[in-house]
Amino acid sequence: xxxxxxxxxxxxxxxxxxxxxxxxxxxxxxxxxxxxxxxxxxxxxxxxxxxxxxxxxxxxxxxxxxxxxxxxxxxxxxxxxxxxxxxxxxxxxxxxxxxxxxxxxxxxxxxxxxxxxxxxxxxxxxxxxxxxxxxxxxxxxxxxxxxxxxxxxxxxxxxxxxxxxxxxxxxxxxxxxxx
Amino acid sequence: xxxxxxxxxxxxxxxxxxxxxxxxxxxxxxxxxxxxxxxxxxxxxxxxxxxxxxxxxxxxxxxxxxxxxxxxxxxxxxxxxxxxxxxxxxxxxxxxxxxxxxxxxxxxxxxxxxxxxxxxxxxxxxxxxxxxxxxxxxxxxxxxxxxxxxxxxxxxxxxxxxxxxxxxxxxxxxxxxxxxxxxxxxxxxxxxxxxxxxxxxxxxxxxxxxxxxxxxxxxxxxxxxxxxxxxxxxxxxxxxxxxxxxxxxxxxxxxxxxxxxxxxxxxxxxxxxxxxxxxxxxxxxxxxxxxxxxxxxxxxxxxxxxxxxxxxxxxxxxxxxxxxxxxxxxxxxxxxxxxxxxxxxxxxxxxxxxxxxxxxxxxxxxxxxxxxxxxxxxxxxxxxxxxxxxxxxxxxxxxxxxxxxxxxxxxxxxxxxxxxxxxxxxxxxxxxxxxxxxxxxxxxxxxxxxxxxxxxxxxxxxxxxxxxxxxxxxxxx
Numbered sequence: 001x002x003x004x005x006x007x008x009x010x011x012x013x014x015x016x017x018x019x020x021x022x023x024x025x026x027x028x029x030x031x032x033x034x035x036x037x038x039x040x041x042x043x044x045x046x047x048x049x050x051x052x053x054x055x056x057x058x059x060x061x062x063x064x065x066x067x068x069x070x071x072x073x074x075x076x077x078x079x080x081x082x083x084x085x086x087x088x089x090x091x092x093x094x095x096x097x098x099x100x101x102x103x104x105x106x107x108x109x110x111x112x113x114x115x116x117x118x119x120x121x122x123x124x125x126x127x128x129x130x131x132x133x134x135x136x137x138x139x140x141x142x143x144x145x146x147x148x149x150x151x152x153x154x155x156x157x158x159x160x161x162x163x164x165x166x167x168x169x170x171x172x173x174x175x176x177x178x179x
Numbered sequence: 180x181x182x183x184x185x186x187x188x189x190x191x192x193x194x195x196x197x198x199x200x201x202x203x204x205x206x207x208x209x210x211x212x213x214x215x216x217x218x219x220x221x222x223x224x225x226x227x228x229x230x231x232x233x234x235x236x237x238x239x240x241x242x243x244x245x246x247x248x249x250x251x252x253x254x255x256x257x258x259x260x261x262x263x264x265x266x267x268x269x270x271x272x273x274x275x276x277x278x279x280x281x282x283x284x285x286x287x288x289x290x291x292x293x294x295x296x297x298x299x300x301x302x303x304x305x306x307x308x309x310x311x312x313x314x315x316x317x318x319x320x321x322x323x324x325x326x327x328x329x330x331x332x333x334x335x336x337x338x339x340x341x342x343x344x345x346x347x348x349x350x351x352x353x354x355x356x357x358x359x360x361x362x363x364x365x366x367x368x369x370x371x372x373x374x375x376x377x378x379x380x381x382x383x384x385x386x387x388x389x390x391x392x393x394x395x396x397x398x399x400x401x402x403x404x405x406x407x408x409x410x411x412x413x414x415x416x417x418x419x420x421x422x423x424x425x426x427x428x429x430x431x432x433x434x435x436x437x438x439x440x441x442x443x444x445x446x447x448x449x450x451x452x453x454x455x456x457x458x459x460x461x462x463x464x465x466x467x468x469x470x471x472x473x474x475x476x477x478x479x480x481x482x483x484x485x486x487x488x489x490x491x492x493x494x495x496x497x498x499x500x501x502x503x504x505x506x507x508x509x510x511x512x513x514x515x516x517x518x519x520x521x522x523x524x525x526x527x528x529x530x531x532x533x534x535x536x537x538x539x540x541x542x543x544x545x546x547x548x549x550x551x552x553x554x555x556x557x558x559x560x561x562x563x564x565x566x567x568x569x570x571x572x573x574x575x576x577x578x579x580x581x582x583x584x585x586x587x588x589x590x591x592x593x594x595x596x597x598x599x600x601x602x603x604x605x606x607x608x609x610x611x612x613x614x615x616x617x618x619x620x621x622x623x624x625x626x627x628x629x630x631x632x633x634x635x636x637x638x639x640x641x642x643x644x645x646x647x648x649x650x651x652x653x654x655x656x
Contacts, residue, residue, distance in 0.1 A: 028528060037656070039624070045528035050656070062528065 011109035011159070015070060016077040018102040022064040022085060022095035031060065034091055049087070054080035060088075064095075074102050074163075102163040111155035120151065186644050194222055230642050614639045617650065629654040 028047045032040035039048040047060045056070040056077070068084060071077035078100060085097045117138050121130040128151075130138040137150040137158075146162040198219050205215050617636020623629065631652035638645045 042528055 009109050009111070011107050013072055013105060013107045015104075015106035016072065016074055016102060017067065017069045017104035017106075018071070018074075018077045018081055018100060019065065019067050020081050020085070020100040021098050022066060022088060022093065023098050024064050024094050024096070026060060026062050026064055026088065026093055028060070028062050031088070031091060035087070049084060051080055051083060051087075053083065056080040056084070058084050074105070077102060105161045105163050107159045107161075109157050109159070111157065114155050115151060115153055117151070117153050186646050189646055190226055190644075194219060194226075612639065613641070615650075617647075627656040629656060 028040065028042075028045065031047050031049070032038050035047070035049060037050045037052075039050075041048065045062065049058045049060060050056070051058070054071055054076045056068050058069075058081070059067045066081070066084065068077060068081045071080050081100060082097060085095050089095045115138075117130055117132075121128045121138055124140065127142065128138050128140045135150075137152045140149040140151055141147070142149070148160045150158040150160075152158075198215060202212075202215060205212075615633070615636055615638045617633045617638075620632040620634055622631055629652075631650070631654070633650040633652065634648060636647050636650060638647065638650075
C-alpha cells in the first residue's frame with residue numbers, strides 16, 4: 001500500500017475506449033463507399049473506420065454514435081476522435097463533435113513476483129472472485145473506483161477502469177499486497 | 180516470348196457476344212442494323228483507346244512477324260527503287276535490298292522494329308496471322324500499339340499535310356507496278372514514328388498520303404474493298420483518308436477471333452486514295468462493316484471540326500474507359516452506384532440504433548448527470564433544449580456558428596477550429612488508378628493483416644487490363 005512502489009511499477013495503458021456523438025444522422029453506405037480505410041458491416045449496421053495516425057478503430061452507427069477504440073492515452077483518444085469527426089465532415093456530413101467521453105481505459109502491469117491465486121482470493125473475499133475452470137485469473141473488483149483487475153498467477157495484471165476521471169494507478173494503490 | 184495474352188480475345192468475344200445477343204432486341208425495337216454496327220465500332224475504338232489491352236486487334240500470335248514475298252516482276256522495280264526495307268530488326272534503318280532476299284520469290288520474315296519501315300511498292304507483306312497485304316504504293320509501315328493512335332497518325336499527317344488533296348475515285352488496280360505515283364516517299368510523314376502503333380491483324384487501315392499527282396492507286400485485288408463513294412463525299416471538305424495500295428487477298432481467312440491487324444501506313448503518295456472501307460461485299464461482313472465504320476470514324480476524326488462531325492464522333496471522344504465497360508458487362512457487380520443513387524438511397528441498416536429527439540435528450544440528461552461537476556443543471560437544460568432544436572434544424576453547425584460552442588459539451592470546440600487536429604497526414608497516400616473489379620470468395624482480416632480470396636475479376640494495372648478467374652492476395656494495412 002505504498003504509493004511509491006506504484007510509481008516504480010511499469011503500468012502501461014494499452015487501450016482507451018471513448019464515445020462521442022455527431023448529432024446528425026450518418027449515411028453508412030456513403031461512408032462505406034467514399035470513406036477511406038473503412039469496413040462496412042452491413043449485417044450489423046455499422047461501419048468501422050480505422051485511422052493510422054493515432055492508431056484507432058472507430059465504430060460508426062447511423063445514428064451518429066461513434067465508439068472509438070485503440071488509443072493509447074486519453075488525449076490521443078480525443079485527438080483521434082476529433083480527426084475522425086473531421087473526416088466525416090469532409091465526406092459531407094454536418095457533424096458536431098459532442099458528448100465526448102472516455103468510457104474505458106485498459107492498462108497492464110507486471111508484478112515482479114508470482115501470485116498465489118487461491119490464497120489471494122481467500123484473503124480478499126469480497127472483492128476477488130476466482131473460478132479457475134472458467135478463467136485462469138482472479139477477478140478483483142474495486143467498486144469505488146469502478147475498476148476491474150485481472151490478476152494472473154504470473155504476476156501480470158490487467159486493469160480495466162470505467163473512466164470517471166480517476167487516475168489509473170489508484171486501483172493499484174488500494175490493492176492489498178501479495179500474500 | 181510471353182504466353183498469349185488472353186485479354187484481347189476475351190474482350191473480343193465479349194463484344195461479339197453482346198452484339199449478337201442484342202441484335203434481336205435491336206431489331207425488335209426497330210433500330211437498324213447500322214446502329215448496332217456503329218455501337219460495335221465505338222466499343223472497339225474505346226477499348227483501343229483505353230490502351231487497356233495490348234494488341235487488341237492482334238491475332239493470337241502477338242509477334243508482329245512479317246513475311247516478305249517478292250513477286251518476280253518486282254525485282255526490277257525494287258532494285259530501281261531507292262527505298263528499302265529492313266529485314267532483321269537489328270539493323271538500323273530500312274535497307275533492304277532484293278539482293279538480300281535472293282531469289283525473286285524469296286521471302287523473309289522479320290519483326291517490325293520500333294521505327295517505321297519503308298516498304299517499296301510491289302512487296303507483298305504477310306503478317307504472322309496469315310493476312311497478305313500487297314503493297315502497291317511505297318508505304319511506310321510502323322508498328323502500332325493498337326490504341327487510338329491509329330488515328331493519330333492520320334491527324335498528324337493531316338496537320339502536316341496542310342492542304343487537302345484532291346479526291347478521286349479509286350480504281351482498283353491489281354498491278355502494283357502500275358502505280359506511278361508516287362512518289363517515292365519523298366514525303367515521308369513523320370507522324371507515324373511518334374506513335375508506337377500496333378500491328379493489327381484483321382482490319383487494315385491505311386492512311387495514305389498523296390502529294391500532288393494525279394493517279395490514284397488503290398490496287399486492291401478485291402474491288403470490294405474500296406468504296407470510294409462514301410468516302411469521297413466526306414472527303415470533300417478537306418482531308419481524306421485513303422486506303423492505299425493494300426489489298427485483301429480473297430483467300431485471307433479471317434480467323435475466328437475477330438482480331439484484326441492494322442497497318443498504319445503513311446506514304447508519300449500524291450493523290451487521295453480512297454481506300455474506302457472495305458467493303459460490304461466481302462463475306463464475313465462483320466469485320467468489314469466494322470472496318471467500314473471504323474474508317475468512317477477515322478475520317479470523321481480527321482475532319483475534326485468540319486461539317487463531317489457527327490454525333491458519334493463526339494461520343495467517341497468523350498468516352499468512358501473501355502475497361503470499365505468490359506468489366507461491367509462481364510462482371511456481375513452489385514456495388515456500382517452513382518452519386519445520384521447514393522443521395523437517393525434510403526438507408527435500411529442501422530435501424531437498431533434509433534435517434535429520436537426525445538431519446539437524445541434523455542440520454543444526454545443521464546450522461547450529463549454523470550459528469551461530476553462538469554455541467555450544472557441549468558446549463559444542462561439549456562443544452563438539452565438546444566440539442567433538440569439543433570437536431571430539429573438539421574444542424575449546419577460545422578462552420579463556427581455561435582451556437583456550436585454551447586451545444587458541444589462544455590469543453591468542446593467546433594470541429595473546424597481543430598483543423599490542425601483533423602488533417603490526416605497521409606490523406607490519400609496513393610490515389611491510384613489501379614483497380615480490381617471482381618467478386619470475392621472471402622476477405623479476412625486479423626489486426627492489420629488482410630487476406631483476399633477473389634474470383635472472376637478484371638484488373639486494370641498500369642493502364643493494362645488483366646483478367647483472372649481466381650486471385651489470392653495478402654496485404655498489410
